[in-house]
Amino acid sequence: MKAPSTKLKLGVEGVRKVFGDGPSQVVAADDVGFDVRDGELFTLLGPSGCGKTTTLRLVAGLERPDAGRIIFEGADWTPLPPFRRSIGMVFQSYALFPHMSVFENVAYGLRVRRISRTEVGQRVNEALELVGLAGTRARRPGQLSGGQQQRVALARALVYHPKLLLLDEPLSNLDAKLRVYMRGEIKRIQRQAGICAVYVTHDQEEALSISDRIAVMQAGRIAQVGTPAEIYEQPASTFVADFVGKANFLECTVLEHDGETCIIRCGGARLRAMAATGSPPMPAGAEGLLFFRPERAVISHVREGASGLLACVRDIEYLGSLVRYTLAGEGGWTVLVDAPPIGGIRQAGEEVLITLAADHAQVFPKGSR
Amino acid sequence: MATIAAPRVRPRRAFDLSTAAILLLVVGILGLLIVYPLSRVLLLSFIKPGDPVSPAHLTLANFSRFFTSGLYQKALVNSLVASGTTVLASLVLGIPLAYILARVKVPFREALISLATLPLILPPFVGAYSWILILGRQGALTSLIREGLGIHLPSIIGPFGVIVTMSLSYYPFVLLPLLGALSSADPHVEESALTLGASPLRRILTITLPLVLPTIGAGAIIVFMRAIGNFGVPALLGGEFYVLPTLIYFEVTGSFNLHGAGAIALVSTLFSIGSLLALRYITGKGGFVTITSQARQMTQSSHPAARWLGFGFCAAVIGISLLPHLTVLLASFAERWAGTPLPTAYSLINYRKAFTLSMDAIRNSLVLAVGTTVICMIIGSLMAHTAARKRIPGRWLMDITIMLPFVLPGIMVGVAILVAFIVPPFELAGTGTILMIAYFIRRLPYTFRSAYASLTQTDIALEEASLTCGANQSTTFRRVTLPLITPAVAAGATITFATLLGELTTTLLLYSARWKTIAVKIFEFISYDQTGPASALGALLVAAVLVTVYVANRLSGRSLTSALG
Numbered sequence: 009m010k011a012p013s014t015k016l017k018l019g020v021e022g023v024r025k026v027f028g029d030g031p032s033q034v035v036a037a038d039d040v041g042f043d044v045r046d047g048e049l050f051t052l053l054g055p056s057g058c059g060k061t062t063t064l065r066l067v068a069g070l071e072r073p074d075a076g077r078i079i080f081e082g083a084d085w086t087p088l089p090p091f092r093r094s095i096g097m098v099f100q101s102y103a104l105f106p107h108m109s110v111f112e113n114v115a116y117g118l119r120v121r122r123i124s125r126t127e128v129g130q131r132v133n134e135a136l137e138l139v140g141l142a143g144t145r146a147r148r149p150g151q152l153s154g155g156q157q158q159r160v161a162l163a164r165a166l167v168y169h170p171k172l173l174l175l176d177e178p179l180s181n182l183d184a185k186l187r188v189y190m191r192g193e194i195k196r197i198q199r200q201a202g203i204c205a206v207y208v209t210h211d212q213e214e215a216l217s218i219s220d221r222i223a224v225m226q227a228g229r230i231a232q233v234g235t236p237a238e239i240y241e242q243p244a245s246t247f248v249a250d251f252v253g254k255a256n257f258l259e260c261t262v263l264e265h266d267g268e269t270c271i272i273r274c275g276g277a278r279l280r281a282m283a284a285t286g287s288p289p290m291p292a293g294a295e296g297l298l299f300f301r302p303e304r305a306v307i308s309h310v311r312e313g314a315s316g317l318l319a320c321v322r323d324i325e326y327l328g329s330l331v332r333y334t335l336a337g338e339g340g341w342t343v344l345v346d347a348p349p350i351g352g353i354r355q356a357g358e359e360v361l362i363t364l365a366a367d368h369a370q371v372f373p374k375g376s377r
Numbered sequence: 378m379a380t381i382a383a384p385r386v387r388p389r390r391a392f393d394l395s396t397a398a399i400l401l402l403v404v405g406i407l408g409l410l411i412v413y414p415l416s417r418v419l420l421l422s423f424i425k426p427g428d429p430v431s432p433a434h435l436t437l438a439n440f441s442r443f444f445t446s447g448l449y450q451k452a453l454v455n456s457l458v459a460s461g462t463t464v465l466a467s468l469v470l471g472i473p474l475a476y477i478l479a480r481v482k483v484p485f486r487e488a489l490i491s492l493a494t495l496p497l498i499l500p501p502f503v504g505a506y507s508w509i510l511i512l513g514r515q516g517a518l519t520s521l522i523r524e525g526l527g528i529h530l531p532s533i534i535g536p537f538g539v540i541v542t543m544s545l546s547y548y549p550f551v552l553l554p555l556l557g558a559l560s561s562a563d564p565h566v567e568e569s570a571l572t573l574g575a576s577p578l579r580r581i582l583t584i585t586l587p588l589v590l591p592t593i594g595a596g597a598i599i600v601f602m603r604a605i606g607n608f609g610v611p612a613l614l615g616g617e618f619y620v621l622p623t624l625i626y627f628e629v630t631g632s633f634n635l636h637g638a639g640a641i642a643l644v645s646t647l648f649s650i651g652s653l654l655a656l657r658y659i660t661g662k663g664g665f666v667t668i669t670s671q672a673r674q675m676t677q678s679s680h681p682a683a684r685w686l687g688f689g690f691c692a693a694v695i696g697i698s699l700l701p702h703l704t705v706l707l708a709s710f711a712e713r714w715a716g717t718p719l720p721t722a723y724s725l726i727n728y729r730k731a732f733t734l735s736m737d738a739i740r741n742s743l744v745l746a747v748g749t750t751v752i753c754m755i756i757g758s759l760m761a762h763t764a765a766r767k768r769i770p771g772r773w774l775m776d777i778t779i780m781l782p783f784v785l786p787g788i789m790v791g792v793a794i795l796v797a798f799i800v801p802p803f804e805l806a807g808t809g810t811i812l813m814i815a816y817f818i819r820r821l822p823y824t825f826r827s828a829y830a831s832l833t834q835t836d837i838a839l840e841e842a843s844l845t846c847g848a849n850q851s852t853t854f855r856r857v858t859l860p861l862i863t864p865a866v867a868a869g870a871t872i873t874f875a876t877l878l879g880e881l882t883t884t885l886l887l888y889s890a891r892w893k894t895i896a897v898k899i900f901e902f903i904s905y906d907q908t909g910p911a912s913a914l915g916a917l918l919v920a921a922v923l924v925t926v927y928v929a930n931r932l933s934g935r936s937l938t939s940a941l942g
Contacts (some may be wrong), residue, residue, distance in 0.1 A: 070841050090844040097845035103838035107860045116856075117846035168847065 017204045018044040018067065018172060023076030025062050034121050036062040039229040042077070042363045044172075044204050045220075049195065051207045052075050053215040055251065061176055063225070067206060068174050069093050080172065085086035091120075093172070096165030096203075100177040102157045104149035110136070110160050111145040117168040134166035136160075138197060155186050162194065166201055172204040173198060179214065187211075191218045212252045216240060224248045240301075242285045246372050255304075256343040258298045258317075260371065262290045270371055275317045275337045281369035287375065295374035302344040303370035307333065307360045314364040319343070321354050335362065399763050406756065406759055407778045410818050414797035415781065418789070420576050422639030423797055436680075439640035448619065453644070456620040459539050459611070460604035466544035467600045470694055471551025472593065476581075478552075479559035481687040482679040489688075490556070493549050493695050498872065498922055499702055500879030501546040502609030503915040506903050507701035508533050508542055509614070515715045517704070529670075538614035543604050545698040550603070558592040559585070591659050598656040602649050606786025608882040613903060621645040622788040622882070629886055635796050642789035654786050702914035702919050722872065727913035731902075735914060738898040745809060745894065746877040750817040754870045756817075757824030760864060762854070765832035768838070783822040787882035790819055807889025815883040820876065824869035831865035832858075832907035873930035875922045 025037040037059045052060035057262040065071045067078055078085040096117070102122050104113050114135055118128045136142050139159035149157055158178060165173060178194065179187045195218050198205050209215050215222050216236040223233045224247075232244035243249035246257065260274035270283050270290065276315055278283035281298060283290070290296060310318065322342065323334035330346045337343075345362060354360060420430065428434040442449045474493070478486060496504070511518050512533040521530050531537045562585075570584045586593075608622035615623055620640055628638040678684075709727050711720030732739075760779065764772055782790045794815045799806035805814075839861070843853040881896040887896050895918055902911035 068845055070844070089849070089851045090841070091847045093845075095845050097842065099842055101836055101838050102843035103836060104832040105839060105857055106843075116843070116848070120846060120848040120852055120856075164842075164846065174845070347875075 015046040016043050017046050017048075017081060018050075018206070019077075019079035020063070020067065021077045021079060023063065023066055023073045023078065025059075025066060025071055026074050035228050037066065037073075040225075040228070040230055042223050042230060042233055044206060047199075047202055047204055048220045049198055049205045049218060049283050051209060051215045051222045053209060053212060053222050053227055056210055058225040059228040060210075061222050062228075064174055064176055064206060064208045067172075068095055068097055072369075077239055078342060094170045095172045095174055096168070096170035097174040098161045098165050098176065098178045100180055102149075102161040102181075104157055104160055104164070105207055105235075106149055106151075109145065110141070110149065110152070113149065113160055114167050116164065121168055123168075131167055132163075135163040138166070138200065139163045139193075154182050155190060158182065158190060159193075161234070162197060166203070169201075169205070173201075173203045175205060175207045177208055179209070179211075187214070194218065224251065225243045226251075231343070238287070242282075242370070243299075244284070244286050246297060246299065249372075254302050254344060254346075256298075256300050256302060256345075257258070258341055258343065259374070260296045260298045262294045262296050262371065263292055263341035265290050265292065269366060270296075272298060272371055273297060275319075275339065275341060277315060277317050279315070279317075279364060279369065280366040281364070281371045282367060284370045284372045290371070290373055296371040297374050298371055299342075300369045302332065303330070303346040304364070305343070305345045306363050307335070307345055307347060307354070308363065310359050310361045314361055314363070316361040317343075319358060319360055319362055321356050321358045324353065324356060326353070333360075335360065361373075396763070396767050396769075399759055400659065400767075400769060400878040402756075403760050403763055405774065407775065410814055411778050411782060414790075414793035415785075417797045418635075418642065418793040419640040421636050422643050424636060426634055426636045439636050440644070442637070442640075443644065449624065449641070452619040452621050452624040452641075455536070455618055456605055456622075456645070457648075459536060459543070459618075459620060462536075463547060463604040464597050464600050466540060468593065468597060470548040471546065471555060471596065474548070474691055475552050475555035475835040476558055477687040477691055478556055480677055481683050481685055482677045483687045483691060485688070489691050489695055490553075492699060493691075493873045495550055495702075495923075496546045496698050497549050498875050498926060499546075499919055499921070500609070500876075500881065501542065501607065502613055502762040502881050502896070503699035503705055503899065503919060504546060505538070505542045505610040505613045506899075506908075506911065507704040507708065507915070508538055510704050510714070510908065511701065512538070513827065516716050517714070519609035521718050532616075534616040535618045539611050539618060539620075542610045542614060542701075543607060545701075547600045547603055548694075548698070550599045551593065554592050554596050554862050555563065555589060558589045559764045562588060576677070592826075594659045594934050595656055598652045598659070601652050602784060605645060605648050605652075606788065607884075608786075608788050608805055608885070613884075613900075622786060625788050625792060626885065629792065629795070635792065638792050639796065642786065642792045645786050648791050649784055649786060649789075699812035705912050705915040705919060709916035711909070727909035730907075731910040731917070734910060735893075735895065735898045738893045738895050738914075739917075741809070741892055742878055745812055745816060745892075746874050749813050749820065749877055750870050750874040752813070752817055752822045753821050753873050754866055757821055757869065758828045758859070758866050760821075761825050761828035761832055761862075762858065765829055766837070779825050780822055782818040787819060788886065791815060791886035794818075794883070807887075807892065809892050811887050812884060812892055812894075812934055815887055816877050816880065819880075820873040823873045824866055827865040827869035831862040837862050867929060867932070871925060875925045877919055878925075879918050 020040060020042050023037055023040045024035070027034045027036055040059070040063050040313060042050070043113040052063055054060045062071060066073050069085065069088055069092075071207055073086065076086075080093070105116065108116070111132055112166075113127050114132045118131060123131070132145070133142065136145060139162050141156060141159050141163065144152065144156065144160075149160065153161065161178070175194070179190055182190060191214055207215075207218065216239070219236055221233065221235055222239050224231045224239060226247050232239060232248045234242075239248065239252055243252065249255045250257075258274050260272040260279075262272055263271050263278070265283060267289065269280060272279055279298070284299070306316075317337055319335035319337040321333055322336045325332040325334075326349070329348070331349045333345045333347065333354065335343050335345055343362070422439055423435045423437070424430055425434065425436055425438050443453065448537050478490060479485060483489065510516055512530060513519065514532070516533070519530055521787070522530060522904055533541075566588070567580060567584055570580045575583065606622060608626060611618065611620045611623050612626065621644065625638045625641045625645075628634045628641065707720065708714060710723050710725070712722040712724040712726055714720035763769065764775055794811060797803070798811050798814065805811040835858075840853050843857045844850075848856060879896050880894070881900060884894050884896055885900065888894065893901075894912055899911050899918070902908070902914065
């Protein structure tokens with residue numbers, strides 16, 4: 009068992025990949041750069057078409073970059089074909105060889121490395137035990153369930169002890185319950201193998217739960233790199249804020265700005281909020297966008313003198329563990345606020361006060377994305 | 378002081394080298410064996426025999442005979458009439474068969490469908506001459522019908538025989554794709570017509586048929602292309618009824634006028650290409666896509682009357698289409714059979730004669746067919762892999778070049794190979810090599826297309842998974858790609874081998890005394906009225922084809938004839 013260290017393993021440096029030519033040209037990856045540390049599970053997260061899979065395939069050597077370099081443990085991997093890189097890859101479709109048994113699938117990477125027969129048998133069994141599939145060695149991939157195929161793919165990618173594990177949307181073909189279970193399994197197996205991994209997904213919840221760090225991608229570029237908490241709590245742009253989790257945005261005017269926090273006027277109230285990380289300083293009078301998460305706001309009865317946003321309950325969605333209120337304010341804005349159903353559920357039409365702690369609210373310059 | 382150049386980042390294209398090598402091989406083979414011969418025959422057809430081959434001597438003289446010679450004009454009209462009528466007859470046979478097999482629970486359905494594919498694999502000219510045994514002047518049925526019913530049938534020699542034989546050989550081209558389309562159609566579409574109050578007949582005419590019309594059209598065009606290029610059947614049954622392929626044959630073997638032959642071949646090819654363009658137009662429009670919500674089988678009628686009537690019809694048509702091949706079998710054991718419904722004496726004498734006279738031919742056929750099949754398998758899968766997996770410019774050009782000899786009339790390919798390779802520096806006239814070249818380029822599409830289809834249906838991630846597991850390109854091809862496409866390649870190879878054993882059209886133009894094949898030998902026996910040994914060889918040929926296909930079917934556990942379409 010190995011916890012992530014700070015030692016650098018994989019370096020992706022200014023990588024660019026363009027598909028097609030002429031008017032149909034698509035820039036799939038544009039100046040993409042990030043580092044992955046030893047033992048770390050690093051996730052590329054983004055909507056479909058954002059270039060995350062392309063980036064992973066560039067790391068694997070299945071595509072060649074038009075510019076930039078892939079460095080691993082100080083060696084330049086850029087010119088190497090996939091089979092000269094020490095990688096293990098799990099594909100979205102699992103890509104198990106249909107003409108081989110489970111055992112032969114897992115043994116494949118050992119066989120091409122000319123490992124002796126006895127060692128192959130031993131290591132395949134170890135790998136199958138690691139993924140909890142010891143009893144299926146003689147079966148064909150077609151006779152396995154989706155979750156089992158997933159484990160075989162994982163065993164096949166790990167059995168020859170690669171230095172880097174690549175996972176391309178490995179859970180997207182599983183049903184919701186299994187997906188949650190398997191992501192825990194993947195994390196456990198990755199930790200146990202002590203291997204650093206790059207994980208691609210479009211599912212933000214999955215990314216938050218499984219990753220040591222996340223790179224959010226947007227239109228071929230990296231929008232933000234950070235720990236799950238950083239990505240969720242301090243998104244670097246409105247895109248990241250919107251893509252990861254639920255987000256409320258309200259137009260506001262900056263009154264004061266002291267570098268870290270600012271005073272804004274929003275929906276008729278005067279509020280304190282954090283200035284978004286990495287955004288340029290906003291002069292007084294500048295237009296901004298106030299951002300907060302639905303569960304970070306608190307709603308209460310309207311009280312005289314309390315500072316907050318006045319709103320009216322428009323819609324109530326009962327979700328069991330919490331209640332999601334759609335609140336509308338004067339001027340036509342609406343926000344979502346999640347509250348635990350403790351002490352009764354508010355009624356539609358009820359007037360409420362929304363209060364925000366300053367460190368749970370952020371201001372983005374208007375027009376930034 | 379020497380300056381040290383900064384190391385340039387230059388990706389080592391280690392695994393692109395093999396791509397380049399294969400590409401070079403592909404371009405070389407296609408250029409030398411397909412593009413060069415076809416261009417040469419094209420060029421020669423515009424130059425008068427005896428004139429030097431140069432741009433200054435380009436002329437339309439070889440084509441003028443289509444306006445001056447009655448023989449040429451007749452051959453052209455005959456070709457069009459015979460092919461057109463064959464198309465109509467194939468539709469009349471194929472459409473009802475397909476409908477019944479798709480919509481009625483016919484007893485022995487699978488067996489009937491298997492039998493219906495046989496005419497596509499069995500050599501048509503064997504069937505053709507056995508019609509002489511059945512319906513010729515001395516034929517088994519002729520005498521029966523004449524004496525029993527007093528009806529004088531039209532002579533089998535001439536247009537009647539040509540059309541009957543071709544129709545019974547080619548109707549599966551209509552039947553099989555249509556059967557597929559009708560079986561996979563969404564039943565909800567027809568059910569909604571019923572709920573809208575349409576009568577069953579109205580439903581067939583307004584819903585069912587229009588939906589499959591593109592499939593029927595495509596089948597009809599394939600029949601037309603095959604019919605207009607067929608040489609064996611009109612050569613054996615045509616008599617005075619000349620068509621373009623037989624005319625080409627006489628130009629080549631009679632007066633060795635390759636320029637004239639080229640011109641006729643070109644005209645015949647224009648019709649083929651015209652129908653091919655029509656085919657692309659029809660299939661390109663894609664017909665209609667019905668969105669199927671769930672895989673539900675089309676309900677089949679299981680009314681006993683429908684089942685047995687349907688069976689009767691199917692068995693009759695399929696039986697008649699296979700009757701000639703059965704007759705050959707019977708005739709091969711017949712010592713005396715003339716003017717009677719059944720032979721009057723049986724023996725193995727035909728086989729003894731056939732064997733003593735044609736051991737060389739049997740050996741030649743096997744050598745040529747096996748050799749060509751092996752080469753087709755290797756080159757076909759390599760080319761398919763290049764076409765399916767590499768991003769190469771001008772891939773469509775490669776596809777077209779490979780398919781060209783497939784759609785061109787066999788006799789055109791024969792003439793092209795002849796004019797290209799009998800001259801220096803090749804001088805291959807009469808060799809086994811020239812036969813193998815012709816066989817290779819005509820049959821390459823079978824393995825190429827089945828391998829290509831199988832590759833496009835195989836998840837490319839499988840090969841990528843192998844690469845990421847540490848296997849290089851050639852190991853990946855050997856351990857992953859090849860095993861996955863082997864069933865398809867084997868299917869293509871089986872069809873290649875089975876149809877090469879009895880190849881007649883190009884062989885007749887290219888063979889020499891040293892390289893006679895079974896088909897040539899049968900053709901000779903028939904020409905000398907030696908029906909006994911001809912039947913024995915024909916029966917052997919039919920048996921060999923059937924055994925090949927049966928064994929391969931059993932080995933691969935699926936229908937190989939899917940590689941035919």
